[in-house]
Amino acid sequence: xxxxxxxxxxxxxxxxxxxxxxxxxxxxxxxxxxxxxxxxxxxxxxxxxxxxxxxxxxxxxxxxxxxxxxxxxxxxxxxxxxxxxxxxxxxxxxxxxxxxxxxxxxxxxxxxxxxxxxxxxxxxxxxxxxxxxxxxxxxxxxxxxxxxxxxxxxxxxxxxxxxxxxxxxxxxxxxxxxxxxxxxxxxxxxxxxxxxxxxxxxxxxxxxxxxxxxxxxxxxxxxxxxxxxxxxxxxxxxxxxxxxxxxxxxxxxxxxxxxxxxxxxxxxxxxxxxxxxxxxxxxxxxxxxxxxxxxxxxxxxxxxxxxxxxxxxxxxx
Amino acid sequence: xxxxxxxxxxxxxxxxxxxxxxxxxxxxxxxxxxxxxxxxxxxxxxxxxxxxxxxxxxxxxxxxxxxxxxxxxxxxxxxxxxxxxxxxxxxxxxxxxxxxxxxxxxxxxxxxxxxxxxxxxxxxxxxxxxxxxxxxxxxxxxxxxxxxxxxxxxxxxxxxxxxxxxxxxxxxxxxxxxxxxxxxxxxxxxxxxxxxxxxxxxxxxxxxxxxxxxxxxxxxxxxxxxxx
Numbered sequence: 001x002x003x004x005x006x007x008x009x010x011x012x013x014x015x016x017x018x019x020x021x022x023x024x025x026x027x028x029x030x031x032x033x034x035x036x037x038x039x040x041x042x043x044x045x046x047x048x049x050x051x052x053x054x055x056x057x058x059x060x061x062x063x064x065x066x067x068x069x070x071x072x073x074x075x076x077x078x079x080x081x082x083x084x085x086x087x088x089x090x091x092x093x094x095x096x097x098x099x100x101x102x103x104x105x106x107x108x109x110x111x112x113x114x115x116x117x118x119x120x121x122x123x124x125x126x127x128x129x130x131x132x133x134x135x136x137x138x139x140x141x142x143x144x145x146x147x148x149x150x151x152x153x154x155x156x157x158x159x160x161x162x163x164x165x166x167x168x169x170x171x172x173x174x175x176x177x178x179x180x181x182x183x184x185x186x187x188x189x190x191x192x193x194x195x196x197x198x199x200x201x202x203x204x205x206x207x208x209x210x211x212x213x214x215x216x217x218x219x220x221x222x223x224x225x226x227x228x229x230x231x232x233x234x235x236x237x238x239x240x241x242x243x244x245x246x247x248x249x250x251x252x253x254x255x256x257x258x259x260x261x262x263x264x265x266x267x268x269x270x271x272x273x274x275x276x277x278x279x280x281x282x283x284x285x286x287x288x289x290x291x292x293x294x295x296x297x298x299x300x301x302x303x304x305x306x307x308x309x310x311x312x313x314x315x316x317x
Numbered sequence: 318x319x320x321x322x323x324x325x326x327x328x329x330x331x332x333x334x335x336x337x338x339x340x341x342x343x344x345x346x347x348x349x350x351x352x353x354x355x356x357x358x359x360x361x362x363x364x365x366x367x368x369x370x371x372x373x374x375x376x377x378x379x380x381x382x383x384x385x386x387x388x389x390x391x392x393x394x395x396x397x398x399x400x401x402x403x404x405x406x407x408x409x410x411x412x413x414x415x416x417x418x419x420x421x422x423x424x425x426x427x428x429x430x431x432x433x434x435x436x437x438x439x440x441x442x443x444x445x446x447x448x449x450x451x452x453x454x455x456x457x458x459x460x461x462x463x464x465x466x467x468x469x470x471x472x473x474x475x476x477x478x479x480x481x482x483x484x485x486x487x488x489x490x491x492x493x494x495x496x497x498x499x500x501x502x503x504x505x506x507x508x509x510x511x512x513x514x515x516x517x518x519x520x521x522x523x524x525x526x527x528x529x530x531x532x533x534x535x536x537x538x539x540x541x542x543x544x545x
Contacts, residue, residue, distance in 0.1 A: 023366045023367055024357075024366065024367055024368075025367070026367040026368065026369040026376075026378070026452065027350065027367075027368055027369060027370060027450075027451065027452070027526075028451050028452070028455065028456060028513075028521060028522040028525075029451050029452035029453055029454055029455040029456055029457055029495075029513075029522070030455045032366075032367070133515065134518070140455075142454065142496060142498070143454060143455040143496055143513075144496070144515075145455065145515060187324065187326050187327060189325075190323055190325055190331050233471075235336070235338055235371070235372050235373065236371055236372065236450075236453070236459065237369075237371040237372070237373075237374040237376070238369025238370075238371055238374065238375075238376035238452070239369075239376075240325060240326060240328065240329045240367075240376065240378055242326050242328075243325070243326070260452070260453040260454060261369060261452040261453060262369070262371060262450065262452040262453040262459075263453070267325075270325060270326030270327070271326070272326065272327050273326070273327050273328050273381050295324050295327055295386060298326075298327035299327055299381070299385055299386075302327060302381050306382055
């Protein structure tokens with residue numbers, strides 16, 4: 001029997017394979033990568049009955065247009081996504097996120113675009129036919145690490161699917177409510193005292209614009225210049241996802257999943273773990289502001305976030 | 318010794334070994350790194366997901382669903398750190414080609430340092446360097462210390478793309494761009510040698526903290542015909 005696969009008719013802007021991320025390699029310069037929006041990646045897997053750490057297809061803004069070959073599959077899409085299913089008899093169905101569908105041999109899936117967010121996830125029951133590298137399926141296109149030789153997908157590429165039995169298709173749904181909140185909660189950074197009192201006041205009281213320089217490595221913001229009164233460089237040291245660095249030009253940069261593992265700019269703040277999914281979904285042109293919370297508050301907010309994720313996961317079971 | 322342990326956000330601990338940069342402090346960072354890596358591998362400490370040693374800091378990332386800052390901090394504070402840093406790490410020789418098309422910043426360097434290209438190269442090639450850390454991009458080594466007479470600040474405007482293989486200097490440090498990347502270091506040449514190889518699953522980075530590195534000059538012909 002021929003292996004089932006998606007033929008890529010249109011690759012989309014940045015379509016890659018992702019999962020929970022690749023750990024324990026910061027010390028050689030390999031960032032975690034993995035799905036930018038970890039909750040939506042897990043929900044995508046859950047909707048098709050996969051283990052939560054199965055590989056998914058992540059896309060940004062414009063998604064891929066795919067044609068299914070050699071199998072019938074069960075798939076789901078999560079995020080805030082506009083997509084269509086084009087059946088082989090040319091019948092077109094408008095797609096709904098947070099539910100699963102049966103896709104038959106010869107059908108097409110056209111993921112037209114994200115709506116008010118940057119990333120979306122496509123999961124397939126049984127998972128994708130890929131090799132792990134360092135215990136992960138994640139792709140880091142800068143370091144050429146991961147499936148498809150570390151590259152984003154191009155037209156005519158094939159994404160192979162693990163054979164799975166969809167004879168007993170069961171519809172699953174999650175009643176997902178996306179949080180639309182442009183307030184990002186942060187904890188004071190390790191170089192907080194590098195910035196003037198006025199700069200700190202501006203940081204917490206003024207809006208910042210998400211610029212076009214936003215990708216899987218990080219998001220550059222623009223707003224009131226954050227004035228540095230000590231030194232615009234520090235001796236290079238480790239970074240983590242969510243660190244907000246301020247280079248000499250005074251415009252903050254938020255580190256995301258593919259960030260450089262080491263950086264030499266002062267750190268004004270860190271996005272709390274519970275808000276990382278939302279930060280990753282910010283689109284150019286949106287305005288955000290920052291709110292300070294304590295470490296203890298951040299830990300409690302994360303607990304609530306984790307419990308909410310579990311509540312969603314249980315809904316589809 | 319660790320002077321202070323702070324939280325870096327809610328999912329990482331920031332161990333501060335002071336503000337100085339020297340081999341002794343860096344060895345101490347590596348001792349902590351080695352020991353915590355070992356304890357993590359043997360599942361003696363729960364929840365650690367990444368360790369990032371640098372000149373004088375060690376960042377410990379952890380899974381907030383498993384542990385928290387308070388627990389990690391207390392583990393680190395009670396750790397009896399042994400001398401595990403290997404004094405006789407590898408000595409690695411790196412070829413460098415410094416023809417004009419590769420040495421992008423010699424004009425700037427000769428202007429700023431008031432030395433000619435030959436003198437800068439002589440001083441650069443003369444020294445054996447110590448690898449303080451690896452990172453930023455996969456496998457990039459941070460080497461030091463360069464001769465006092467060839468130390469220069471970063472470019473005012475960083476390059477959007479520094480070619481793969483480029484060798485750069487800034488302050489007392491030198492590095493190698495293992496992949497094309499943005500960067501602001503003064504580029505003096507390029508190496509054809511592979512510094513990061515995914516196929517070496519257990520040791521993908523050629524140069525690791527504690528290693529000694531010496532550069533030697535090659536011609537453009539040797540560069541083009543480089544074969545590993």
